[in-house]
Amino acid sequence: MIADHITGTAEKQSALFFFAVGECYYAPPDSRAGPEALNDDTYIYAIEAADVPAGKTRAVEVAGHSVLICHAKDEFFAVENMCSHAMSPLEDGRLRAYRLVCPLHGASFDVRDGSAKGQPATRPIRTYPLRIVAGRVEISIGSD
Numbered sequence: 001m002i003a004d005h006i007t008g009t010a011e012k013q014s015a016l017f018f019f020a021v022g023e024c025y026y027a028p029p030d031s032r033a034g035p036e037a038l039n040d041d042t043y044i045y046a047i048e049a050a051d052v053p054a055g056k057t058r059a060v061e062v063a064g065h066s067v068l069i070c071h072a073k074d075e076f077f078a079v080e081n082m083c084s085h086a087m088s089p090l091e092d093g094r095l096r097a098y099r100l101v102c103p104l105h106g107a108s109f110d111v112r113d114g115s116a117k118g119q120p121a122t123r124p125i126r127t128y129p130l131r132i133v134a135g136r137v138e139i140s141i142g143s144d
């Protein structure tokens with residue numbers, strides 16, 4: 001039973017795999033992509049997971065939103081592609097572990113929760129729930 005697999009230690013919860021209808025679903029920790037996400041039809045295709053190498057980012061356009069898909073430490077995250085400091089795109093920034101560095105003035109953000117981790121930015125950036133279904137990265141834009 002899936003519910004039996006999502007309880008337990010933090011270690012067990014750090015990488016959850018769900019098998020349903022012959023497909024494998026990966027739910028990164030700290031995202032809202034739990035088992036309920038499997039039945040959530042708000043998720044929209046963003047990019048093939050194989051097209052985002054480890055330690056890299058890729059900018060995609062999803063439902064009119066510019067989103068940066070980040071492949072950090074074997075996990076995927078989705079953040080808005082816009083720095084909160086001076087509204088410049090983040091897509092040419094470096095990704096160091098979970099930290100995304102803005103290419104314009106050097107502010108940094110934690111891609112796990114969007115929090116600002118380095119000046120001059122003080123405000124967070126938006127993050128999006130993400131799931132991977134059969135090698136496809138899907139994100140949920142939600143309401144604006």
Ligand code: FES
Nearest residue numbers: 083085102105107
């Ligand atoms: S625009 Fe990103 S740090 Fe200034």
